[in-house]
Amino acid sequence: MRIDVLGAVRAFHDDGGPVGLGGPRHREVLARLVAAEGRMVTTDTLVCDLWSDPPARAVGAVRTFVAALRRALEPDRPPRVPPRVLVTEGPGYALRLPRADVDVHRFEDTLARARRDPGAVTGLGTVLAAWRGSAYADVTGSAWAQRERTRLEELRLEGVELRARILLDSGEGADLVAELGAHVGEHPWREPAWELLARALHRAGRQADALATLRRARAMLADQLGLDPGAGLGRLETGILNGTVPGADPRTPWTGSGVRLGPRTTVDLARTLALAGGDALVHSRRDRLAAVRAAERTGDLLLTARVIGAYDVPALWSRADDPEQSRAVVEAAERTLTALGADCPTDLTARLLATVAVESRSAGLSASELEHARQAARKAEELARELADPALLAFALNGVFLQSFTRPGLAAVRDGIGAEILGPATRHGLPNFAVLGRLVRLQSASALGDLDAAASHAEAAERLAALTEAPLVSVLTGWFRARVTAARSTEPGGPSAATAAAHYRVAEEALRTAGMPGLHRGLFPLALLGLRLLHDRPAPTDPRLDWGPYLPWARPLVLLAQDRDEQARAALAAVPEPPRDHMQEALWCLTARAAVQLGERGIATRAAAALGDARAEHAGAACGMLTLGPVTRYLAEAEACAEAG
Known part of the structure; x- marks a missing residue:
């Protein structure tokens, strides 16, 4: 049907x-x-x-x-x-x-394919033509339907513009003039629409009309909004005046010479791809590092600094997906900072330092490396504030956030950082960093057990993501809602544990293809373990579960669930101190629980000392995606064990 x-x-x-x-x-x-x-x-x-x-x-x-x-x-x-x-x-x-x-769904999937593959433009035209009016047109007076209509209308407008751009980039599009003229008439505030109309007029041989269109756009923006046009309109006007316009290949410069993109343009493209998730995110990382290496080969230090600093993609997770690449980027940034020395412009210095802070989040970094990254984050923030550059400040604060996991119990601090990111991002039209600010605040509220506040931030992040086409946001908020279901499964009349597990499984399926292996590996088993601990049940023992980086901390409890107490004791003795990331409270709580069950007073004492400042938080909830329950529960058990005997 x-x-x-x-x-x-x-x-x-x-x-x-x-x-x-x-x-x-x-x-x-x-x-x-x-x-x-x-x-x-x-x-x-x-x-x-x-x-x-x-x-x-x-x-x-x-x-x-x-x-x-x-x-x-x-x-x-x-x-x-x-x-x-x-x-x-x-x-x-x-x-x-x-x-x-x-x-x-057919429309949204086709639009996503067209963003990845211009060859899907025919299908995009088909699904756009299938619109019969406003979405959910006969569902009136419902807030949810109005939100969906607004979101989908924005996607439709972007689909119209994407189709036109693909056709124009491929050498077609002269017949788009009437369609784009109507589009601009209905939506005069959309600068991309003016640019596309001018390009279509130029493609139809109407250079004078194209220039008049660009000037009309400039006048409209200045007279009615008090704004200057964006760089895209200016570049197009210059291209028309100089007789150079975008070539047939959208990955080549406007000279039409067939020369491949330079490193700066490549990293800009990579930054755009990074927000798409899935394969696009994987390709984005690859292209980003290739651009950095290409820039270094030119010997142009300022170009290299600009290329490295241009990849200001918001980062939420405290573990890198590709640690080797992150280290390579950090080393390139450090080399460039050292080589430029005092000659490095302040804004580029801040961007390079922020890059060091953001990328220095891989497991295995030494204490001195982590301290260096924290100093880089604070210096980048200081310079960004001096420059009064909102976009740069948001990027620098991203680094400060990722370096704010120095010990358990800092959720309130991170909430403050999230609010600082959200403020300038909202005021200055930085939607991707506004999404980051919302997600940071979601995580912090989740860690503090304020699920209503966290839900409010989740909804706000989803609304922003609908406008910016950031599909990874719904993956993260889907996990948050599964985390809420798990927490409420312990309440009288709440959902069952089986329902909570099913929600985690749905969230896991969405994350599996999201292109974030540093986040994905081991998260689902850890979520199931947390759910079982909430209901005072033993750890899951399914050998097919991939515990990823969390295996050392989960293994003692898994062995205890299999009645292999001596092996569990040996595994507990080998457990390292948790890395300083989103999961440190959760991993300390796992250590505490195993120590209590095995009567290991020394380990229980260490766990209690580590968790003391986090007693008001919920274990694992700092990621906003799962929960093991209140830290105070595990802390009380560990303290009692430490004092026993």
Whole structure:
């Protein structure tokens, strides 16, 4: 079957016949499940989304709507056979349809493919043409639908512009003038639209009209907004005046000479790719290092400094995905700083120092290296403040954040850093760093057990991500919601532990292809272990679990769960001090729990001393993605063990 929501909500059977969806509330329930993209939506959420003031029998009404929709969507389903399309899952419902069978998912996936592969432009044109009006057009008066309409309309506009850009870059697009003229007329504040219209006019041989369009854009921005046009409009005007415009290959300079991108342009492209996640993120790292090495080969120190410092991609996780590359970038930054010495411009010095701070987050760094990275972070922040450069300050504060894991118990400090990043990023239109600030604050609130504040930051981050097309954000917030489910599984009337585990599994599947191995490896088993500890159950012993970097701390508890006490004791004796990262409180709590169960007073004493300053926090929750429960629980056990005997 097929479901369409890019316009009024409707559905069709395999034979093309329409599905009778019932009244407005029935269609809204179906639409809300479509918007969840296959994730479970709780009955409580559906009630809140359908009614601003829910009636007394709202839950029963939702169940009635769901039952009617099931009959409409699967009319031939025999009695007592479980539904396959609209399924019950835990405390709510989920829609199970291939993404290709839902127009909005088909649109979003095609847009994502076109961003990675210009060859997908034909499919992009097809899905754009399938829009029949505003998304969820007949779902009126619902806040969730309005948010989705706003998000999807922004994606549609970007899709229109992406399609035009790909066609123009490939040597086509002269026939886009009318379409882009209407687009600019409807959305005059979108600078990329003006640029594309001017390029289409130029491609059609109308150079004078193209220049007039650019001047009209400049006048509109200046007169109505008091803004100067962006660099893209200026470069295009210069290119038209000089007779040079973008060539057929979007990865070549505007000279049309076929020369490949220089290192600075390559790193700018890499920075853009890094925000896309998945394979694009992997390619981004590769291209970034290649650009740094190419810049060094030129012998131009200032160029090298600019290339290294240009990759100001927000970084949230305290462990590098590619430690060897991170070390190579740090070494290149250090070499460049040393070679330039006092001749290095202040802004480039700050960028190089911030790069050192951001990239010096790999496991295995010595104490002196970590201290050097912390000093680099603080100096970069100081210089950025002196320069009053908001973008540079946000990048420098990113380094300060990543160097703020010096000991357990610093969640409140990190929340302050997140607020400092968020302030200038919001005021000065830096959406990617605004997302970072929100996620840092989400993590900090999660660590402090303030789930309402964390949820607010998660929602704000998702709204920003919808505008900037940052798909990794939803991966992280999906994990946060699984962490919330796990915490609430211990409350009376809360979700079951099995439901929490299922939520973690869904989050794990999304993370698996996100292109962040430094975050991914071992996270799911650690989450399951935390869930079991919350319910006073032994550690999971499935040999297929990949514990990744967390194995030394999990192994004693796994062995205890297998009644292999002596081997567990030996494993505990070999456990190192946790690295200074997002998981240090969690790993100290695992050590404390194993020490208590084995009666190892000395190790329990060390764990209690390490955790003392984190007694108000929740173990593992500093990552915003899982929880082992309150630190105070493990701390009290360790202190009691240390004092016993």
